Amino acid sequence: MHQVSHIMGKELKDFFISPIAYIVISVFLLVTGWLFFSTFFVFNQADMRNFFNLLPMTFAFVVPAITMRLFAEELNTGSYEILLTLPVTFREIIVGKFLAGVVFVSAILVPTLVYPVFIAMMGELDWGPVIGGYAGAVMLGAAFTAIGLFASALTRNQIIAFIMGAVICFALTTMDRMLFFFPTPILNVVNYLGASSHFQNVAKGIIDSRDILYFLSLVFLGLYAAHLAMQEKK
Amino acid sequence: MIQVEGLTKYYDDFCAVDRIDFAIQKGEIIGLLGPNGAGKTTTLRMLTGYFKPTAGQVKIKDFDLQDDIVAIKQLIGYLPESAPLYPGMLVYDYLDYVASIRKLTGDAKAERLHRLVDLCGLQGIMHKTIGELSKGLKQRVGLAHAMMSDPEILILDEPTSGLDPNQIVEIRDIIREIGREKTVILSTHILSEAEATCDRIVIIHRGRIVADDRTENLKQSGSHTRRIHLALQNADPADAIATLSTIDGITATASPAPDTNGILNLALTCRGTDDPRPAVYTAIKATDWVLVEFVQQTKNLETIFRELTKEN
Numbered sequence: 191m192h193q194v195s196h197i198m199g200k201e202l203k204d205f206f207i208s209p210i211a212y213i214v215i216s217v218f219l220l221v222t223g224w225l226f227f228s229t230f231f232v233f234n235q236a237d238m239r240n241f242f243n244l245l246p247m248t249f250a251f252v253v254p255a256i257t258m259r260l261f262a263e264e265l266n267t268g269s270y271e272i273l274l275t276l277p278v279t280f281r282e283i284i285v286g287k288f289l290a291g292v293v294f295v296s297a298i299l300v301p302t303l304v305y306p307v308f309i310a311m312m313g314e315l316d317w318g319p320v321i322g323g324y325a326g327a328v329m330l331g332a333a334f335t336a337i338g339l340f341a342s343a344l345t346r347n348q349i350i351a352f353i354m355g356a357v358i359c360f361a362l363t364t365m366d367r368m369l370f371f372f373p374t375p376i377l378n379v380v381n382y383l384g385a386s387s388h389f390q391n392v393a394k395g396i397i398d399s400r401d402i403l404y405f406l407s408l409v410f411l412g413l414y415a416a417h418l419a420m421q422e423k424k
Numbered sequence: 425m426i427q428v429e430g431l432t433k434y435y436d437d438f439c440a441v442d443r444i445d446f447a448i449q450k451g452e453i454i455g456l457l458g459p460n461g462a463g464k465t466t467t468l469r470m471l472t473g474y475f476k477p478t479a480g481q482v483k484i485k486d487f488d489l490q491d492d493i494v495a496i497k498q499l500i501g502y503l504p505e506s507a508p509l510y511p512g513m514l515v516y517d518y519l520d521y522v523a524s525i526r527k528l529t530g531d532a533k534a535e536r537l538h539r540l541v542d543l544c545g546l547q548g549i550m551h552k553t554i555g556e557l558s559k560g561l562k563q564r565v566g567l568a569h570a571m572m573s574d575p576e577i578l579i580l581d582e583p584t585s586g587l588d589p590n591q592i593v594e595i596r597d598i599i600r601e602i603g604r605e606k607t608v609i610l611s612t613h614i615l616s617e618a619e620a621t622c623d624r625i626v627i628i629h630r631g632r633i634v635a636d637d638r639t640e641n642l643k644q645s646g647s648h649t650r651r652i653h654l655a656l657q658n659a660d661p662a663d664a665i666a667t668l669s670t671i672d673g674i675t676a677t678a679s680p681a682p683d684t685n686g687i688l689n690l691a692l693t694c695r696g697t698d699d700p701r702p703a704v705y706t707a708i709k710a711t712d713w714v715l716v717e718f719v720q721q722t723k724n725l726e727t728i729f730r731e732l733t734k735e736n
Binding site: 192193196197199200203204207208267268269270271272274275276277278279424 | 469472473474475476494495497498500502504506508509510511512513517521522524525526527569
């Protein structure tokens, strides 16, 4: 457990040192802020539903951009060899990097907390869905981080890692809107696999074990796949 | 200490390391020599657990590489080739991180860091980013990284590459110093370095061990030709060759004329097992030449290396 926290600490420090992190934060805030507020005053409603509707799509691109360096950079500079010859297990490395990613993804959500505060000053804001929305955002972020981590473990090229991660996350996000492409027998399965509906459930403030289980299994699958990818590299 | 049996590594079809066996005792300094692509780095990477062997056994102390990999990693300090450290980190942050992973805390950590800063000469660069360091400085940080936990086994892949001559001597001294109590394995392609630092030399060629012996034994092995270097004053080349060639088993060659200081350089090649030096000395004593240099050259490692690793 100690080793996990050391690895996580180091990765977090790296996140906040590297300029890419700040670029990603700026782009995230610009895109979400603009998309949300451009229609906010038109609807004239004091809620954040629109913000959380857009979040899975922006996360599908932003989170892989954050996680792309976690393994790919180490593979590219060769520091991977140093990491693997320190007395740590694969599991500790993966969990440490994963937790650092989740903390960073949560951190980029922090500036958006001014939106609900701002909206609450203008009208009656129902805080329930807002809290649910942020809880869902962290779960979704964790799931996408695990997927991005897996993509990063596959290649030494950060751009490839980003594209692979984004494609998987994008597919999961849009899956339940593409249901007309799938044959009837598997519709329910495909619908369940889509990330958006699970996220929207949580964001409405409904805490259902199925949704939580969905995100947990995505995290587990992503981390396990990353573990397999690391083993393959030996 | 370290026992290796039938260690083999295939990259797809290419056999990088082919069934090598060796054993290393505690306190030995082993030099792993070989031409480029001979399998040195691959062997070291398997010893440190970075690569998984295709076949074979590695036992370090009582631990098996397959089962107790973390226990083994705790015993080993490893410096990979060209020290691939995190370029974005500060030297201090990096060493602090390694110390934490190596389970050093509080005073013990601070003390160890101070010791390593002195030992590896890191004063004045602790606040710099690793990426902006020169190759030699980076190598020193890597060395500090490898020695962080005061490991029982130190594995260094080309530790002196990219260092200037002064630094090479310093690093050699450090390695010798550590080698008194610890086991050191280092790979290099600089033969003089291996000769100066290592107790034992293992030469690898195309994934196989072609020589494995103590450094002094290795130098004496091979054919029984001795070479003697002579420098004489007041001597005439033709005369000198004629005189010295009368000694049994000696072929003499000389530089065509004495150099500006009036010194004539001669090389004697001697066959046979008898020591020809007394005879040479007696022959020179009988003349009025002044003997300024008289050196027997042991067969150097370079010749042995070339003989063992030349491509057929």
